Amino acid sequence: MRAVILGAAAGGGFPQWNSNAEGCRRARAGDPAAKPRNQASLAVSADGDHWFLLNATPDLRAQIERAPFLHPRHGLRSTPIAGVVLTDGNVDAIAGLLTLREREAFTIHATASVLGVLDENPVFEVLARDVVAREAVTLDVPRPLRLAGGAPSGLALTLFAVPGKVPLYLERPGEAPAIIEGEETVGAMISDGARHLYFIPGCARVTPSLLARLAGADALFFDGTMWRDDEMIRAGIGTKTGLRMGHISVGGENGTLAAFRDCPIPHRILVHINNSNPILLSDSPEHAAVLAAGWRVGEDGMEITL
Numbered sequence: 455m456r457a458v459i460l461g462a463a464a465g466g467g468f469p470q471w472n473s474n475a476e477g478c479r480r481a482r483a484g485d486p487a488a489k490p491r492n493q494a495s496l497a498v499s500a501d502g503d504h505w506f507l508l509n510a511t512p513d514l515r516a517q518i519e520r521a522p523f524l525h526p527r528h529g530l531r532s533t534p535i536a537g538v539v540l541t542d543g544n545v546d547a548i549a550g551l552l553t554l555r556e557r558e559a560f561t562i563h564a565t566a567s568v569l570g571v572l573d574e575n576p577v578f579e580v581l582a583r584d585v586v587a588r589e590a591v592t593l594d595v596p597r598p599l600r601l602a603g604g605a606p607s608g609l610a611l612t613l614f615a616v617p618g619k620v621p622l623y624l625e626r627p628g629e630a631p632a633i634i635e636g637e638e639t640v641g642a643m644i645s646d647g648a649r650h651l652y653f654i655p656g657c658a659r660v661t662p663s664l665l666a667r668l669a670g671a672d673a674l675f676f677d678g679t680m681w682r683d684d685e686m687i688r689a690g691i692g693t694k695t696g697l698r699m700g701h702i703s704v705g706g707e708n709g710t711l712a713a714f715r716d717c718p719i720p721h722r723i724l725v726h727i728n729n730s731n732p733i734l735l736s737d738s739p740e741h742a743a744v745l746a747a748g749w750r751v752g753e754d755g756m757e758i759t760l
């Protein structure tokens with residue numbers, strides 16, 4: 455199985471269009487220690503010819519152009535993209551579907567709740583239903599991922615609930631949304647029968663049951679949104695904590711590095727990294743702390759083979 459990071463940044467990307475904060479300024483200036491990143495997506499394949507995208511970000515068109523393995527190879531029109539798996543209904547997870555609207559056959563795999571978001575927004579009807587299938591995935595039930603013609607891809611998908619919240623635009627004004635475990639925010643496990651890869655770009659808490667589930671993982675791509683819960687408030691660029699946005703922090707005694715301290719997953723990579731997070735700067739002490747804890751900071755183009 456091959457997995458390639460198409461984007462490692464959170465919603466907004468790095469740099470974010472309206473941010474003039476130091477990290478974004480360094481990224482715009484071409485500082486090699488502040489590499490730009492697209493919004494979070496992973497491409498996975500069993501055979502290197504057919505690929506599944508985990509989330510479709512607003513950057514998808516540029517992500518495809520930068521990834522030769524996603525370019526059309528057969529006839530006048532075709533695509534190696536056999537399907538798209540959605541982990542939530544946020545803009546940075548679904549808006550790229552609109553890029554895939556040229557009557558090319560592929561399948562969207564998501565929970566009934568996330569498919570409901572697509573169903574309720576008529577703009578997604580540009581993905582003609584006679585060409586682009588929408589398949590509702592039941593939590594915790596593994597299913598084979600098939601190619602457009604129905605042939606097996608060699609990969610199977612399991613979606614599972616993680617602590618999260620409703621998408622930002624479905625929050626009720628003036629009310630902090632509850633942290634819930636349901637179909638709104640899920641993790642994806644991709645298996646080729648022998649190896650198990652987990653993609654969890656949004657997660658509010660590392661629970662004992664999540665740790666137990668991940669015990670046999672060969673690779674984990676995990677929520678790296680914030681370094682510290684109040685970093686946007688301290689930087690004067692926002693009023694929300696990470697937890698308020700449904701994201702655990704990387705650092706601190708209740709953070710991701712601490713939660714996974716005793717977890718022997720061979721490949722641990724942070725993705726969905728917000729532009730406020732100092733781990734994006736490779737000369738920062740926070741970046742060094744991530745590496746010292748046995749994790750990697752996700753970068754666009756980073757590839758692992760399992």
Ligand code: MLT
Binds near residue numbers: 699
């Ligand atoms: C998130 O992951 O918290 C959301 O993508 C936020 C957003 O939509 O900007």
Ligand code: MN
Binds near residue numbers: 464465544546656726
């Ligand atoms: Mn997001």
